[in-house]
Amino acid sequence: HGPYQPHEPGYGLDQPGYSPYEDEIPDPQARMLAIKNAKAYLLKTSTKSGLNLYDHFANLLTKILDEQPTNTVDIIEDISKDVKWAQFRKKMDTLRDEHLILPTFEAAEKCKALFVKEVGEEEHEELDEEMGRPSLPNVMETAFYFEQAGIGLDKDESYYIFLSLKNLINVQPIQTCRFWGKILGLEMNYIIAEVQLHEGEGGEEEEAGEEEEETAAEEEKEMGEDEEEGEEKEKEAEPPKSTYKPPPEVPKEENGTGTNKYIYFVCNEPGKPWVKLPPVTPAQIVCARKIKKFFTGRLDAPVVSFPPFPGNEANYLRAQIARISAGTHVSPTGFYQFANEDEEEDEGDAYEENPEFEPPPVVEMVESLASWAHHVKGILKQGRCFWINPFQKSEENEEEDEEEEDREEEEEQQEERGLPLLTLISEDEGMKNIPAWTAEASTNLIPQYSVAILQSNRWPGAYAFATGRKFDNIYFGWGHKYSPESHTPALPPPAQAEYPSGPAITETVDPTVEEEMAFRIAQEEALAGEEEEGEEEEVEDD
């Protein structure tokens, strides 16, 4: 492409002695000088960073030729930056960095601790055989069946949970134990185990509760005495006392029955210690139905809501667990039967396995929802599984007669009847046009080994599987119920009336002068008439 023909301009200029720069570089010696000057320029140290361009280019090219990345020209700037970074770090290396103890390593320590088999475990095993083996559930087997439906945690995590459950059983006096599920939270998640303790062991909670009640009653009595003394001392006018008597508290259900049938232990991650959740009270369930809050992951976090939730996050979690269990724990129909044949009414809470259960084929379990039944009693509107009349308890109170008057005034609460225990799930109501449950088989390609899977639409995240005699329920989700409409928070109650209005305090218009004169005349006439007839007057107010 250069000028080749003698008539083209610039022909011959590339010969030495004829280039356009001849006057600038007269001889080869000078070219060497120019190169030296250029190199000296490149070797000039930067005043800011102490690097020089020559060394930098040398390092850059060395790195590129060593690593030989593809399409180097596209990332050359990044490589240059990296080389400069490396320089910087090396120079500051007189002090050694302390090894960062990442939280990763701590967590790994905890997980490793799970694998350690205790020395005393053999003794434990002997004890267990005497008391009746607590059944450690086969978490991996359940995880396998749920995995066929695409539900479940990673295998590693399932195994860690398996080991943590084993630790839990060794520590607590547990009769039966089950992996209930996982509830997600904002900062941390909850792993939940459903257990039944040996009889008599759960009594610690009750005793502690009773002691609290006694001390509270004593405190109230003391307060009452103080108030009376105060009244005697100061007879000044006090603001009117509130006549509001809160409705009597619905007592919570005993441990081992109804909503408190099982005890729940939670932990944030497998490897962390298990914490026992307190039993749930009906007030907490009633309030939990009205609010919808995310869990933060800390059990002592307050639940800020309206209506104010009576408790902290541990109570809210327990209430949601109770609702989810009551709503979504199902088993194949006929697997459980009532313990006492006569107790098919609401009173029955005891069920036992039916030895004559014939598992229906998977196809039938998928197609007909009548082949599944709830085995947890539903929760009534009161917040309990078994209805109780809260006014009956108030007989024990030593209050004045006001209580009895109130009882007569307030309406009798309607006794609530819920569905009996082993109801078929085909009777669950759907919401609008969404059925309460969705059933499907895990695979259509290999029907002989498929598993029947149930998904709840009312509590998204609740699943159940059944195949042959094996079945289980599990929950993975955020812990909230599904509602087709948006959640509307409860409105604040109307402002309380200050005082009852009656004729004694209603304002009336003052009588005018004429009215007063007329009144006086009428009074005199009436007086005159009274002497005659001796009747009582009637005062007329205008």
Next chain:
Amino acid sequence: MEALSLPAALALVAGGGAGLSPERRAALGASLPLLQRDYRFERVWFWGCIQGLRGSYYIAEGLGPNRAAPRSRLYSLNCLDWSLLTPATKEMLALAEQLKGRFQGDPSFEYSLAEINAEAAAKLTESGREPVIKEEARLIATIEQIDREVGIVPRGAFVKTPLGSVHENRHFEGLSLLDAKKLSSYFHFTEPVNLKNKTLQEKADLDPSTDFLDSLEHDIPRGSWSIQLEKGGTVVVVRSLLWLGLTFYHVPMTKQFGYVYFGTGEKNLDLPFML
């Protein structure tokens, strides 16, 4: 999530309990490479699964040379046979926002507009079409909304070239553990909305090749993202609370990241009450 790293990625996302059965995984492993071959995509992402009442939709996205260009979306009911979805139009988006409730699981199901929004129904009948929306349109609109509102990538993972096209950053080594816990290290992978509203000081610190997207810091409402370290602190999992079911994972100091949606396809409008 990248189709090639699907098994490892699904293991990292499984903390929420949702995943795929072995049958579906195997089917995806076979059908996604075929998708790449047939449609000549450069990258294929498994977007996730929207659960309907009677069946689930499995969604895949295909990307061309410019990763920020509108992506082609495909859906399948069984992870084997994929159908291309048309791009979303504004009209579809507006109509789909009116629809509430679960997906039915049948792409030809028709929602009757007359019940929901009489005006829109009237408009449609005037223009000669029936006042119904097909579930397929709702699906397209939902996927578009989810991608726009909560599809996220780590900072530095993508670079914008001077010509305007976006590529993966081959020099991305992963976020450090400290950076990975901050909301400002993640960007929405969609057209930026409030990039220009930053102060001059902030703009001076930005690197225009990597900071060309909105970060999650200023999302409204505050607190609509939950960042957690899972698996003993080795994976950072970011979950969206606005669209429950969207899970993003990233292993710090490595190039692994991705997001997937396993859920019912409904926006969580109760979010302000729940925080």
